[in-house]
Amino acid sequence: MLGRALAVRVSVIPAARLPTGPSPSGPAMAKQYDVLFQLLMIGDSGVGKTCLLRGFTDKEFHSSHISTIGVDFKMMTIEVDGIKVRIQIWDTQYYRRAQGIFLVCDISSQRSYQHIMKWVSDVDENAPEGVQKTLRGNKADEEQKRQVGSEQGQRLAEEYGMDFYEARACTSLHIKESFTRELEGLRTATNDELALAELEEDKGKPEGPENSSKTCWC
Numbered sequence: 313m314l315g316r317a318l319a320v321r322v323s324v325i326p327a328a329r330l331p332t333g334p335s336p337s338g339p340a341m342a343k344q345y346d347v348l349f350q351l352l353m354i355g356d357s358g359v360g361k362t363c364l365l366r367g368f369t370d371k372e373f374h375s376s377h378i379s380t381i382g383v384d385f386k387m388m389t390i391e392v393d394g395i396k397v398r399i400q401i402w403d404t405q406y407y408r409r410a411q412g413i414f415l416v417c418d419i420s421s422q423r424s425y426q427h428i429m430k431w432v433s434d435v436d437e438n439a440p441e442g443v444q445k446t447l448r449g450n451k452a453d454e455e456q457k458r459q460v461g462s463e464q465g466q467r468l469a470e471e472y473g474m475d476f477y478e479a480r481a482c483t484s485l486h487i488k489e490s491f492t493r494e495l496e497g498l499r500t501a502t503n504d505e506l507a508l509a510e511l512e513e514d515k516g517k518p519e520g521p522e523n524s525s526k527t528c529w530c
């Protein structure tokens with residue numbers, strides 16, 4: 313089964329302007345953002361997208377499978393390189409606004425690797441032209457079950473103009489390093505788009521999460 317896409321909106325907020333309590337709702341929230349990232353994490357069901365995000369944000373590996381199909385929105389604020397980063401996970405409706413896309417496969421599943429090509433064509437069809445893509449081979453700890461060689465991943469990534477990393481969601485340090493590097497790359501590569509996104513954010517989106525009561529991270 314093909315999986316879903318996690319759209320990750322990352323807003324970098326200066327510490328001094330961060331709200332101290334739970335996120336306020338309403339239009340005032342928009343003014344607290346300096347820059348805005350909208351990232352998308354896509355790949356087959358079960359490749360570990362949720363765990364990758366949680367490992368990054370919670371520093372904790374969740375070993376139970378929690379299918380997030382149907383969950384509209386999740387949010388977490390973390391610190392990356394001294395910067396407070398707000399991560400909002402959206403569903404596919406924000407595909408077209410993505411500034412960076414993580415395509416995730418499971419190195420113990422040849423099938424999930426083959427589906428990357430399908431995901432790439434979805435990206436080409438729906439995402440903004442020239443969006444930065446990264447291929448991530450997850451579950452790198454499952455060496456004994458490996459079905460996708462590192463060179464294979466590298467080759468595919470090169471073919472589609474992507475960077476390639478192997479990762480394992482169960483090692484939060486590794487994930488944090490990897491995400492930090494990628495976020496930094498995206499921040500540099502999309503500077504102009506970030507400014508644009510900030511403007512868009514300022515215009516306000518009534519259906520956005522700041523106006524939603526669903527602000528849990530579960």
Ligand SMILES: Nc1nc2c(ncn2[C@@H]2O[C@H](COP(=O)(O)OP(=O)(O)OP(=O)(O)O)[C@@H](O)[C@H]2O)c(=O)[nH]1
Binds near residue numbers: 363379
């Ligand atoms: N060994 C190992 N297992 C992992 C890793 N990452 C995730 N898993 C396991 O893989 C299963 C699926 O992980 P999820 O993060 O829920 O996968 P997902 O891609 O978000 O799946 P959907 O919500 O169905 O799209 C869970 O049982 C996780 O514990 C990893 O790096 N190594």
